[in-house]
Amino acid sequence: MSTDETETEDDSQPAFASKADINQDVPIKRKNTLQRIRQDYDEPAKGTVREAVQNGVDAWGRSMDRGVLPDDCHLELEFVVDTNEGTFTYSDNAGGMTEEVLRNNLVGIDTPDEDKEAGGGAGAYGRGFYVIAMCGEGLTYVETRQDGEHNAMTVSNDGKYSEPNTPSDPRLDPDVQGTHIYVADVLEHDLEFLGNWDRVQEMFVQNFTFLLSRDDVTVRYVIDGEEHYPDAPDLKQYLEEGQLMFRKELPEFSAEGGTYRVRDLSVIRTDVMDEDPPWEGVAMLKGNQYLDEPFMTIKAYKPTGIPSLRNPPQMIGWCDATDLCPDLENNAHTSFRGHESKTGIKDPLLQLHDEHFKKGRTTEERKQLASDITRNINELLADYEDFDEYQTQGEITTETDEDGTTGDDRDPSDSLVKCQAGKRKYDVGDRISLKIQIENPVDPESQRYELFDINVSSTDLSMNRDVGSRVVNVSENSHETFDIVEFEPKNEGIYSFSASIRAAPEVLDLDTDEENEKLDSSKIYFTVGDVERSERTGDGGDGGDGGDGPDDGGEGGEGEQEGQVSIVQSTTFANEDGEDWKAVAIDKEGGGFEVLLNTARPEWLATNRITDDDDRRDRIQTRLGTEWGSEQVIHRRNVDDLHDLLDEEITIDGEPAAEVIQEKLENREDIRNHIESEIADRFGLEYGS
Incomplete structure (x- = not known):
């Protein structure tokens, strides 16, 4: 029956107005x-x-x-x-x-x-x-x-x-x-970005690499x-030497009542590139009907469970996703409303990862590597009385070795979620990339989780910033690291970064209002500016489900057994691409250190290229971790001696002499690390059999 009629024979329908009467514009501001x-x-x-x-x-x-x-x-x-x-x-x-x-x-x-x-x-x-x-x-x-x-x-x-x-x-x-x-x-906020060439250049490369080429x-x-011209890598020049795969068409898939297909999927190794990769994952591109190829990235799709796509990527790809546009893309042209997983991109990437990059190291094996490094550092340093004041008994390591949360009698290596903030000592105005890593064990609670109660705060500065929840997928016995937020501190002080995790099932139980229980939480600290040393190494945390002072999490770790004397309580890994430092020794509440290793160093990356002998790779990585961690504990001994031996009244140009000398030592250590990285880049670095 037509809605032009003012009466209806169907009692289930209301009396619609006639089309002639529907003549008012909807108010809009x-x-x-x-x-x-x-x-x-x-x-x-x-x-x-x-x-x-x-x-x-x-x-x-x-x-x-x-x-x-x-x-x-x-x-x-x-x-x-x-x-x-x-x-x-x-x-x-x-x-x-x-x-x-x-x-x-x-x-x-x-x-x-x-x-x-x-x-x-x-x-x-x-x-x-x-x-x-x-x-x-x-x-x-x-x-x-x-x-x-x-x-x-x-x-x-x-x-x-x-x-x-x-x-x-x-x-x-x-x-x-x-x-x-x-x-x-x-x-003003927009001008901060538009007037910052480094950030604009990064945006151009990530979004318009193929247009710029x-x-x-x-x-x-x-x-x-001041004139600038964005410069992007010409990825096509690397196809001959580094191409891993080309697929003309991927299988069709259905979404929102339509049928779609991704085309021209190319994947290359990043070790053939002279420049940094412009993105992680596969750039899903679109174009128009006039140009012969797509020119704009909608989204860099990083399927979960493929470590070679991230931190740093060992392979990257791109594909033509124009067929999905505009039906499936969001208004901002920055995603496909979650339909990326239907495109069929993940399966061939998994194949390539298994064939070319898989290292065979599971979550449990990473924890064992961290435990071996921790044990070796402690055995070596225990022979010297110089480090006795750092020794602690094993019972304090009932706290998680990665993130500073306490877990009663829980094994420190069982931490599921770990907040990360890199080296954790920054200057005002630095861009700090805050990340969360999930270490999903064998026989896990779930393979789909919700990260919630994500918070960046500073009690001293009365600053508290909540970050929205995230639902993520992590396969069994594997780990994934997720970028959460870029944080730019405006003031000096001690900051914290925390999050909790719970299972997020695909199908919700509509008969209950109860949320899934919290499975784990993590809280780490980082310092900004010239924070007093006593503040950094004092009680440091809030106890309970909080932290143990300026601390961070990384990939894997293992605490010492109860009753065992240790100097280093745990070893963790962080892939800090673009950073030259090798390791950082971080104060733990109650004494001792956590050693954080930078697995983006060229020496470590070279060991990852050992794909034919896992035992040899593990021996070299254990040696590197032990060497770097020991050096950092010795450096901390030197710094502590400076502050103990030089009275605060002894100054250089009006500044406490201990702090001036410490800064010079750390600057020279940075120079040494940078030179070693440059030497590795200049002459290459491979480990023979």
Whole structure:
């Protein structure tokens, strides 16, 4: 029965109004809507640049296809950031827009042109302009030229705009067909990103590696008058030497009522690369109907249970996921709403991992390696009275050796979740990558977990930051490390990073409101700035389900048995890519140390390439860990002697002499570590049989 009728014969339906009576527009507050468009991005400032590039490339391809631009047109994209004036400018020569497109599509909300709506462009939703414009708190100026049409308009961030007209003070050069966007009063937080070339360069490489590798595209980025040109690795040059696999098509899969397919999956080894890999995992790319290959990364997909894809990656890949767009991608073009696992990418990657990179080391074997290193360090140092004051009895190691949480009579090696913060001594303004590692044992509680109560705090600074929960998958008898948050401390002090974990079943029991019980928790500390030594090595923790002073977790570990005298209570591993340090000796509550080993060092990475003899690999890694850990405990003995022997009244240039000398020693140790890494990179490092 038609809803045009005012009466219904079906008592189960209400009396719908007639179509003629349904004539009122839904109220909308445009400014709120525009802000929410921008908030689709977790990091809106990145969205500002991504959307500008995406729109420019779409316009370039379409303009060449329609004859607005010649077929051999060289695309030029320019960004100009003025941090003093707080402005952001984007310009291109991509063919511009007509007045109709400017009015009806660019400044409309969810009004893509016919080309984008049909899936012909990389953009699809008609929202990109406002992701750019809303980085400012005031006005945005848009100027565009196509053929004989030259128009400009001003747009406010509350959803109003001026009539398009011929610009009185044009910004585009007379011979350029393209678009110019000028945003005033850029938000301070956005300006911090847009004005930081290192972060912008990283974003370009992660998102537009294949666009930057094209000979017919130039991207110029200017910050306060200084020119920059993003430089990405040409991955295709490594295919001949390093290609592990190419799949023209992966199997079809169904999602949300449609059928889709990923194409052109390539995977290469990273050891053939001269540069750092631009991402971890497989970059799922998309393009448009005009260019011969995809140019933009939607997401770097890292399937769980494949260690060779991360920390640092031993293989990376890329694929054409254009077929999934726009149906399955989110509004921000940064994910496929969880459908990545259906694409069939994981199975061939697992195959490659098992064939080329699998080391055969399980969670239990990693714990045994850590235990062997701990035992060897203690046996060597126990022969010298110089370290007696560091000795502790084994009973204090009922605390977990990885994360500082207590567990009553639980074996320290049974820790399921471990918070990580790298070397744990930082300066104000450093970007600290906070991570969580899950060590899933044999016969685990689950292979799907929820990380919850994730918190970064500092009691001294009255600072408390909650981080949203995460649901993750970890296979039995394996480990996974998850990036949680990038933290930039603004003040000196002692900070903590904590989290809890519980099982997260695929199917929830709807008959109960009870949540799954907490299986484990972790809390670690890190220091920022020149924190007094007494603060760092005092009681350090909050006891109970908390921590044991500035401490961290890593990959595996094993405490000493009850009653055994030890100097080093535990050894843990952390893959700190880009860091030169070998090891850190960390104070434990009640005395003694935890030794943290950096498994991203070239010496350690070289041992991972020993794939034909696990025993030899383990012997070399035990030797390296024992050597590095012992050196760090000796270094701590030297530092402690400095503070004990030099009275605080003894100063150098007004600073306590002990602290000045300690800083010089640590700086020289950093230099030595860096030189050793450089030597390994320059001359190579392999372990013979």
